[in-house]
Each structure stands twice: as C-alpha cells, then as structure tokens.
Amino acid sequence: MDKVRRNERLAAMSKILTDSPNRIYTLSYFCDMFGAAKSTMSEDVDILKDVVSAYALGDMQTVTGAAGGVRYRPIVPMAEAYKFVDSLAQKLAVPQRVLPGGFLYLSDILSQPELVGIMGRILAGQYYKTEPDFVLTMETKGIPVAYETAKALSVPLVIARRSSKVYEGPAVNINYVSGSSGRIETMSLPRRAVTEGQRALIVDDFMKGGGTAKGMVDLMREFAVTVVGMAFVMSTAQPVKKRVDNYKVLMVMDEVADEKADSVTIKPADWLTQE
Amino acid sequence: MDKVRRNERLAAMSKILTDSPNRIYTLSYFCDMFGAAKSTMSEDVDILKDVVSAYALGDMQTVTGAAGGVRYRPIVPMAEAYKFVDSLAQKLAVPQRVLPGGFLYLSDILSQPELVGIMGRILAGQYYKTEPDFVLTMETKGIPVAYETAKALSVPLVIARRSSKVYEGPAVNINYVSGSSGRIETMSLPRRAVTEGQRALIVDDFMKGGGTAKGMVDLMREFAVTVVGMAFVMSTAQPVKKRVDNYKVLMVMDEVADEKADSVTIKPADWLTQE
Numbered sequence: 001m002d003k004v005r006r007n008e009r010l011a012a013m014s015k016i017l018t019d020s021p022n023r024i025y026t027l028s029y030f031c032d033m034f035g036a037a038k039s040t041m042s043e044d045v046d047i048l049k050d051v052v053s054a055y056a057l058g059d060m061q062t063v064t065g066a067a068g069g070v071r072y073r074p075i076v077p078m079a080e081a082y083k084f085v086d087s088l089a090q091k092l093a094v095p096q097r098v099l100p101g102g103f104l105y106l107s108d109i110l111s112q113p114e115l116v117g118i119m120g121r122i123l124a125g126q127y128y129k130t131e132p133d134f135v136l137t138m139e140t141k142g143i144p145v146a147y148e149t150a151k152a153l154s155v156p157l158v159i160a161r162r163s164s165k166v167y168e169g170p171a172v173n174i175n176y177v178s179g180s181s182g183r184i185e186t187m188s189l190p191r192r193a194v195t196e197g198q199r200a201l202i203v204d205d206f207m208k209g210g211g212t213a214k215g216m217v218d219l220m221r222e223f224a225v226t227v228v229g230m231a232f233v234m235s236t237a238q239p240v241k242k243r244v245d246n247y248k249v250l251m252v253m254d255e256v257a258d259e260k261a262d263s264v265t266i267k268p269a270d271w272l273t274q275e
Numbered sequence: 276m277d278k279v280r281r282n283e284r285l286a287a288m289s290k291i292l293t294d295s296p297n298r299i300y301t302l303s304y305f306c307d308m309f310g311a312a313k314s315t316m317s318e319d320v321d322i323l324k325d326v327v328s329a330y331a332l333g334d335m336q337t338v339t340g341a342a343g344g345v346r347y348r349p350i351v352p353m354a355e356a357y358k359f360v361d362s363l364a365q366k367l368a369v370p371q372r373v374l375p376g377g378f379l380y381l382s383d384i385l386s387q388p389e390l391v392g393i394m395g396r397i398l399a400g401q402y403y404k405t406e407p408d409f410v411l412t413m414e415t416k417g418i419p420v421a422y423e424t425a426k427a428l429s430v431p432l433v434i435a436r437r438s439s440k441v442y443e444g445p446a447v448n449i450n451y452v453s454g455s456s457g458r459i460e461t462m463s464l465p466r467r468a469v470t471e472g473q474r475a476l477i478v479d480d481f482m483k484g485g486g487t488a489k490g491m492v493d494l495m496r497e498f499a500v501t502v503v504g505m506a507f508v509m510s511t512a513q514p515v516k517k518r519v520d521n522y523k524v525l526m527v528m529d530e531v532a533d534e535k536a537d538s539v540t541i542k543p544a545d546w547l548t549q550e
Contacts, residue, residue, distance in 0.1 A: 159415060
C-alpha cells in the first residue's frame with residue numbers, strides 16, 4: 001500500500017510543481033495534501049530531484065529559510081537548447097519565408113505552443129538570477145514567447161501598446177524611432193501596469209536596429225523601473241551596432257539582400273553551445 | 276530497485292504528459308525511454324490515471340486504435356472552475372477598476388500566467404469535442420488566454436491584426452463594425468496563416484456587442500474555415516442580443532451606468548455550476 005501511495009504522491013507532486021514553475025511550495029503544503037509526515041515528503045522530494053535530473057527535465061530545487069520549500073525550474077539543458085534552436089533555424093531558413101524588404105515570415109512559429117514553450121524556457125533560464133518582477137513586451141508578435149518566459153519565471157507579463165486605449169485608464173506614452181520603418185512611433189503603457197522600483201525583463205520576437213527595444217528601455221525609465229535584461233527570438237546580423245546593449249538572442253539572421261534570394265542564413269547565437 | 280524505477284517513471288511520465296496537453300504518446304515511446312516492457316508501461320498508465328483522477332488534476336486518457344496511446348487533458352472540474360471564476364469576478368468587481376465609458380481594467384488579470392492558465396484550461400475543456408485545428412484571436416489583450424486555450428488543445432494560435440504588416444506577406448483584410456466605438460475597423464490575417472477547410476475556435480477577452488467576434492467569423496468565411504465555437508473571458512449583460520450566437524463566456528458584467536459607480540456586478544456565467 002505504501003508503495004502505491006509514494007507512486008501517487010510523486011506523480012501528483014510532479015504535476016503540481018511543473019504546472020507552477022519557479023513557485024515555492026512548502027513541505028507542509030504537500031504534507032497536508034497527502035497526509036504524510038515531513039520526513040516522508042523530504043524523501044519524496046529527493047526522489048523527484050533525481051528523476052528530474054536523470055531525464056534532463058529541468059531543475060528541482062530545495063530552498064532553505066523561512067520562506068523555504070521546493071520549487072521546479074524548467075531549465076533546458078544547453079545541448080538540448082542548441083539542438084532545438086539549430087533545428088528551428090534550419091526550418092526558418094527557406095526562401096518561401098523571405099518577404100519583400102528582407103523580412104522573414106515568423107508568425108506561425110511564434111504562436112505554436114510547443115515551440116514557443118521551449119523558447120520561453122530557454123530564455124527564462126538565462127534570467128532567474130536577475131530576479132525580474134515582470135516581463136515587458138511590445139505588442140503583438142512577441143506576446144506568446146514573452147508570456148512563456150514570464151510563466152517560467154512565475155512573474156506577470158506586461159504589454160506595451162501602440163496607442164493608449166480607453167479601457168486601460170491613464171497611460172504614459174513615449175515616442176521612439178522604429179528601426180524597421182525609420183519613423184517616429186508611439187508606445188503606451190497604463191500607469192497602473194507597473195510600480196516604481198520594480199525590475200523588468202524585456203522580451204520580444206525580433207530585433208533589427210534595436211529602436212523598439214530602446215523605446216521599451218526609455219518607457220521603463222519613465223516608470224523608474226530597472227531593466228535587468230533583454231531577450232529576443234531573432235536578431236539580424238546587420239547593423240552590428242544596435243541601439244541597445246546587454247541582450248541575448250536565440251538566432252541570428254544574415255541580411256537578406258534580395259527578396260528573390262534562394263536562401264537566407266540563420267544560425268543559433270554564439271552563447272548557445274553544443275556541448 | 277523496481278520500486279524506485281516505477282517511482283521515477285511515473286514522475287517523469289507525469290511531467291512529459293502534462294507538458295504537452297492533448298498530445299498522444301504511444302506506449303512504445305515510453306517503453307523506449309525507460310527500457311520497460313509494454314505490460315509494465317500499461318500498469319504505469321493505470322496508476323497515473325488513478326492519481327490524476329484522485330487529486331482532480333485533469334483527465335488521463337488511453338486512446339485506442341492505430342494512432343493510439345495515452346494523452347493528458349488538463350480538464351478543470353466544474354466545481355473548481357466555478358470557484359475560480361467566482362473569486363476572480365469578486366476580485367474584479369471593485370470601483371477602482373471602473374474606467375470612463377463603463378470599461379473595466381482587466382489587463383493585469385489577463386497577463387498573469389497562473390490565472391490565464393486556468394482560464395485557458397476551463398475554456399479548452401468545453402471544446403475538445405469540436406476538434407478545432409487552431410484558435411483565432413484578435414490582437415491584443417486576449418492573446419495570452421487564447422494562447423493558453425490553444426496550448427491545452429494542442430493546436431496553434433492564429434492572431435488577426437488591426438492592419439496588415441510588411442513582415443507577414445500577402446493578407447486578407449476585412450472591415451467590421453466595432454461594438455465599443457461604433458466605427459468601421461479593419462482586421463487582417465496573412466494568407467498563409469490558415470488553410471481552407473480547417474476548423475477554428477475563436478477566443479477573446481471581452482465581448483460587448485459582438486462586433487469584433489462577428490468580424491472574426493466573417494474573416495474565417497473568407498478563408499473557407501469553419502468556426503466551431505466562440506469563447507470569451509467576459510461579456511456585458513447589455514446588449515442582451517449580441518451580433519454572434521453560440522458562444523461561451525466565463526463571467527458576465529452588468530452595465531456600469533456611471534463611472535463614479537460605487538461598484539460593478541460581475542457574475543460567473545450560468546453554465547458554470549457549483550456542484
């Protein structure tokens with residue numbers, strides 16, 4: 001009977017912990033749930049740690065201290081992250097995806113839950129240490145990947161809009177230079193969306209010149225929010241010098257000189273390694 | 276030793292199945308992964324089913340036939356769904372959230388992964404039988420909940436835009452009457468986003484008159500796509516007659532006659548019951 005109970009507990013705990021990544025559950029929470037002793041639950045946690053480690057399913061951690069307990073972080077092992085990004089890059093580097101103006105059709109990739117989930121987990125893995133309070137993105141295409149990153153970090157997503165909406169209340173608007181159009185654009189965020197002194201991680205789908213990213217940095221300054229990092233699914237190799245520094249991308253695309261180009265070259269970023 | 280192995284298998288299977296909801300994994304897949312016999316894996320699946328059922332964590336199903344195997348659906352039990360929506364409705368029904376024009380500030384709620392995940396799972400639970408090929412939403416606020424619904428259904432998300440973008444290629448544009456502004460607006464979707472004959476589930480955050488929803492239905496007709504259902508986080512009680520039929524909402528908000536109103540009434544929809 002005890003054998004079955006442990007099986008049950010482990011399967012249920014595994015589900016609960018992975019459903020709420022980065023959230024700390026106390027041992028007492030599970031003791032109450034399963035009517036088990038703390039020592040038993042400690043053993044269960046040790047088994048879970050071994051399993052998660054053995055099958056490279058992420059990182060199960062014991063957190064000590066008053067607010068201690070156990071938490072699950074869906075860390076993607078580096079070799080697996082490289083393999084995923086490399087295969088995605090190959091899938092994207094096809095002439096049918098090249099659009100006029102040297103753009104690449106990405107919308108389908110950016111809204112397939114299985115792909116976006118992995119992208120978000122890879123990006124989040126780089127920013128646990130920076131302890132962001134929220135993830136900021138600019139509408140629209142980057143929302144799913146920013147959302148998955150926020151989910152893996154267990155923080156809310158905050159979405160900047162192209163203009164302020166009646167149903168969002170008082171807002172702060174800033175102007176920025178869009179890299180792709182070279183035009184002055186507006187970015188808007190409701191006053192109540194964030195709080196002074198918070199820490200933001202910026203996540204977006206694509207960066208060319210970095211104008212939009214710079215806009216988000218400026219927007220955060222208006223709210224007295226610290227930007228702890230910036231992450232993008234793809235950037236272009238050109239221009240080499242972007243308007244922002246200290247960012248991470250998953251893939252880099254070489255310039256598409258000609259929309260009739262037979263192919264486009266996309267590579268995993270340098271920080272992703274095969275070993 | 277066998278005891279530990281089963282523990283390990285169950286925890287790992289639980290993680291893998293719940294990470295990819297509604298996706299069928301063959302028993303052979305797990306046999307290869309764990310080096311175990313089919314009969315052993317069958318027993319494992321039976322234990323998992325019991326656990327998931329005992330702790331109301333969803334629905335673990337064995338699918339028979341050539342493409343058979345086991346799949347996990349994150350079904351939220353009705354009583355739990357009611358409780359969640361009821362507590363969310365109470366949280367939202369505060370005067371500070373009422374904005375000029377009778378709108379309600381919802382953006383924060385609509386981008387908190389823990390809340391949005393449950394909303395998406397409740398909505399998805401109503402549409403497994405309709406077998407949609409994708410979830411359609413209109414940018415921007417409804418994207419996270421539409422994404423979570425798509426994820427629970429294991430289908431891609433498709434996002435209609437307010438205007439066609441250079442980086443999305445040839446697009447179909449339609450005009451529709453926005454319920455909130457009464458103005459003619461444009462809705463755009465790239466040609467390659469969907470395929471003729473597919474089935475769409477429409478998901479959005481808010482419905483007042485149903486103009487935007489009607490626009491999405493019209494857009495799908497242009498693509499020769501069947502709409503299998505429509506789901507919203509919130510609708511207004513007025514007007515009673517919407518521009519679309521056959522939809523489900525989580526919450527209904529009474530008309531906010533006055534922005535200085537002391538309170539606003541929000542209730543779980545009738546189909547959600549406490550038992």
